[in-house]
Amino acid sequence: xxxxxxxxxxxxxxxxxxxxxxxxxxxxxxxxxxxxxxxxxxxxxxxxxxxxxxxxxxxxxxxxxxxxxxxxxxxxxxxxxxxxxxxxxxxxxxxxxxxxxxxxxxxxxxxxxxxxxxxxxxxxxxxxxxxxxxxxxxxxxxxxxxxxxxxxxxxxxxxxxxxxxxxxxxxxxxxxxxxxxxxxxxxxxxxxxxxxxxxxx
Amino acid sequence: xxxxxxxxxxxxxxxxxxxxxxxxxxxxxxxxxxxxxxxxxxxxxxxxxxxxxxxxxxxxxxxxxxxxxxxxxxxxxxxxxxxxxxxxxxxxxxxxxxxxxxxxxxxxxxxxxxxxxxxxxxxxxxxxxxxxxxxxxxxxxxxxxxxxxxxxxxxxxxxxxxxxxxxxxxxxxxxxxxxxxxxxxxxxxxxxxxxxxxxxxxxxxxxxxxxxxxxxxxxxxxxxxxxxxxxxxxxxxxxxxxxxxxxxxxxxxxxxxxxxxxxxxxxxxxxxxxxxxxxxxxxxxxxxxxxxxxxxxxxxxxxxxxxxxxxxxxxxxxxxxxxxxxxxxxxxxxxxxxxxxxxxxxxxxxxxxxxxxxxxxxxxxxxxxxxxxxxxxxxxxxxxxxxxxxxxxxxxxxxxxxxxxxxxxxxxxxxxxxxxxxxxxxxxxxxxxxxxxxxxxxxxxxxxxxxxxxxxxxxxxxxxxxxxxxxxxxxxxxxxxxxxxxxxxxxxxxxxxxxxxxxxxxxxxxxxxxxxxxxxxxxxxxxxxxxxxxxxxxxxxxxxxxxxxxxxxxxxxxxxxxxxxxxxxxxxxxxxxxxxxxxxxxxxxxxxxxxxxxxxxxxxxxxxxxxxxxxxxxxxxxxxxxxxxxxxxxxxxxxxxxx
Numbered sequence: 001x002x003x004x005x006x007x008x009x010x011x012x013x014x015x016x017x018x019x020x021x022x023x024x025x026x027x028x029x030x031x032x033x034x035x036x037x038x039x040x041x042x043x044x045x046x047x048x049x050x051x052x053x054x055x056x057x058x059x060x061x062x063x064x065x066x067x068x069x070x071x072x073x074x075x076x077x078x079x080x081x082x083x084x085x086x087x088x089x090x091x092x093x094x095x096x097x098x099x100x101x102x103x104x105x106x107x108x109x110x111x112x113x114x115x116x117x118x119x120x121x122x123x124x125x126x127x128x129x130x131x132x133x134x135x136x137x138x139x140x141x142x143x144x145x146x147x148x149x150x151x152x153x154x155x156x157x158x159x160x161x162x163x164x165x166x167x168x169x170x171x172x173x174x175x176x177x178x179x180x181x182x183x184x185x186x187x188x189x190x191x192x193x194x195x196x197x198x199x200x201x
Numbered sequence: 202x203x204x205x206x207x208x209x210x211x212x213x214x215x216x217x218x219x220x221x222x223x224x225x226x227x228x229x230x231x232x233x234x235x236x237x238x239x240x241x242x243x244x245x246x247x248x249x250x251x252x253x254x255x256x257x258x259x260x261x262x263x264x265x266x267x268x269x270x271x272x273x274x275x276x277x278x279x280x281x282x283x284x285x286x287x288x289x290x291x292x293x294x295x296x297x298x299x300x301x302x303x304x305x306x307x308x309x310x311x312x313x314x315x316x317x318x319x320x321x322x323x324x325x326x327x328x329x330x331x332x333x334x335x336x337x338x339x340x341x342x343x344x345x346x347x348x349x350x351x352x353x354x355x356x357x358x359x360x361x362x363x364x365x366x367x368x369x370x371x372x373x374x375x376x377x378x379x380x381x382x383x384x385x386x387x388x389x390x391x392x393x394x395x396x397x398x399x400x401x402x403x404x405x406x407x408x409x410x411x412x413x414x415x416x417x418x419x420x421x422x423x424x425x426x427x428x429x430x431x432x433x434x435x436x437x438x439x440x441x442x443x444x445x446x447x448x449x450x451x452x453x454x455x456x457x458x459x460x461x462x463x464x465x466x467x468x469x470x471x472x473x474x475x476x477x478x479x480x481x482x483x484x485x486x487x488x489x490x491x492x493x494x495x496x497x498x499x500x501x502x503x504x505x506x507x508x509x510x511x512x513x514x515x516x517x518x519x520x521x522x523x524x525x526x527x528x529x530x531x532x533x534x535x536x537x538x539x540x541x542x543x544x545x546x547x548x549x550x551x552x553x554x555x556x557x558x559x560x561x562x563x564x565x566x567x568x569x570x571x572x573x574x575x576x577x578x579x580x581x582x583x584x585x586x587x588x589x590x591x592x593x594x595x596x597x598x599x600x601x602x603x604x605x606x607x608x609x610x611x612x613x614x615x616x617x618x619x620x621x622x623x624x625x626x627x628x629x630x631x632x633x634x635x636x637x638x639x640x641x642x643x644x645x646x647x648x649x650x651x652x653x654x655x656x657x658x659x660x661x662x663x664x665x666x667x668x669x670x671x672x673x674x675x676x677x678x679x680x681x682x683x684x685x686x687x688x689x690x691x692x693x694x695x696x697x698x699x700x701x702x703x704x705x706x707x708x709x710x711x712x713x714x715x716x717x718x719x720x721x722x723x724x725x726x727x728x729x730x731x732x733x734x735x736x737x738x739x740x741x742x743x744x745x746x747x748x749x750x751x752x753x754x755x756x757x758x759x760x761x762x763x764x765x766x767x768x769x770x771x772x773x774x775x776x777x778x779x780x781x782x783x784x785x786x787x788x789x790x791x792x793x794x795x796x797x798x799x800x801x802x803x804x805x806x807x808x809x810x811x812x813x814x815x816x817x818x819x820x821x822x823x824x825x826x827x828x829x830x831x832x833x834x835x836x837x838x839x840x841x842x843x844x
Contacts, residue, residue, distance in 0.1 A: 068622065068623065069623075069679070069760070070347070070348055070349065071344065071347030071348045071349045071759075072347070072623070072677075072679070072734065072735075072759075072760075073618065073621045073622070073623065073650060073675055073677040074346070074347045074675065074734070075347075075617065075618065075621040075650075076346045076347070076404075076430060077346070077348065077432075078404075078430040078432070078461060079430075079568075079569075079617065079621075080621060082463075082488075082545065082569050083569065083571075083593075083619060103434070121348070124348075124351070124352055127352050127353075
């Protein structure tokens, strides 16, 4: 299995891909980010795209990868899911305020990406599983919302942690989230006001 | 007007001969000329017209805006003759000869193939073709399979069903790939098409067992219901017992494939259904079927040719546990089996049960079975007639060597990774590829996932397997060079395009420079589909491809250092292609807009990672451009910007 190094929640490693700093441990508060541009580029990371000086040469780059890339290797999710049933999975129930039934998502399916991408993928999957008219919107300050484009209702993704508290999704590094998350709830924005405030950025 | 055709009802759905029906039943008047020019024919696949067209459009209106009445005898003869043309390319060519050939062809085309559902409007398609019996529709670009197309992008079947319903009451077959179909849309099928016979859904989404129930219940003449790798999102408590909804009398079912409908179902109903479907030849069940249940089904359908074996694991029920020899007896009784798949949760101890049929197998799919070389070699040794083999890389180079030694008739090989990550161990390598190339000289199609590869092995394959039509090599680690020499993989892929003169589909990977693409452009003259990922140095790569690959239809590119210059080098070629997809490269909005402005019959869709970015110099994350007679679509979501 892939070797996952502990990394800071900033996930800025994805941008350059090959630097020593990327795999080093650092002390940082959860949720703090070094720069927005790094987060922007996090989702499909390609070392050769980001560092032109390295790209043009014929020299083979290091075979270590800072983070996974979406959709690579190109294996259909149908096949991945079918083969993954044997592997360890963590299914959590997902409830949406106002919807009559629950869904389940397997949080281990989004492992290995940058935290930002993992959260993106989770929200995209939630969108898939619920209503096609829910749009995932990520606002400038990294807050995540799902909006029902038909009724205009906003939902905020929240989760119940091991202590039974309801937290906003997206604050902690992905791996910590997977470990502590017991269930997910897409809460209407109007009801989410009482949740623990986000860590200051 | 055409005269009634002779009564020749064909039992086989493919290819279509004419079906007898009175001409008064909605037969379209061929004089209702649409104002479309037929030259582009972008609705059809492999259009030879596209390659040679180059902008010429014939004027079929005749001289001076008036046209002569059709020569009825000639039309009748023509239509009878054109019945025999089934290939779309031939039909496209025939339709260009003259106006009466155009009309005759339009009335006699039985299968409508739409390679890109947005390339033509449904209205236009049904206006031209009056006698269609089968429709094939493809929607999302292939990279949607790898989560690269955001949810809600499009490819909805609704406008098509809305047009097909009234236009083709005699429609018999629908095949959809990568489209979104709802249960309510599925419900339209039995209502609109009383003679409906075949439904095939591949990589589709949006429907559930409720829709399947409606099909089962409503389509009384159903012969084929094939569900392949579709996406289901049902919870177990929502599942409908669709299998019970088939007609209670004997059915016409020939093929029932539902391995992707991975929810529990009513097994007794399936058993009874199989028992009253005497024509059933293909049955692929899901992983909720145990060996004991499989035996029941096989007993009810001894003439099966294609069997998807479900879990291939014992689940003792009221009848107790089946032993390996009992299962072997069941297989021995299925003398017609030529294709086996399934093994979705296989217990390898039961594999010897299939020995009785191995010698006759032409197709074997173990790609969901995590088997070792030790487990697979005894099985493979029996499979002397194998032509198609899908397997997981867990069998290793050793397992592949056994395949090479036994399956000298192999035409198609696919080796999938158990662990589809870049830094996985990877159990197959250049050694396995080399062995296959030496043993399976007739190979035509290969898909091979690995972590270690050498140019030498790829060159060997190019020399040993000159009949290769499809070569897809996926070295999973990005930018991996030759594992022995450390060189880029240019020479290997160069040899493939040079030596495999029939090659039409190529997927490249590993460390590749512009040189590889120079080879591809120089030698890949028949290539229709090309997939590029993490490759090339500069825009020259794209230029080589556009200028050299004159038959290119579909180009998919991701994460490569290509920018606007590369994009623009394709300007003269985009009309000859079905589509061009490019994501995570270096395109800017300006470059894409330049293309859109210069090419009016091209739809240029861009998706930015952050839609609020308005700047022209900002990079475009995803580009999807395609020729179209329909113009920009009106169902694009907010994250798609059509330039």
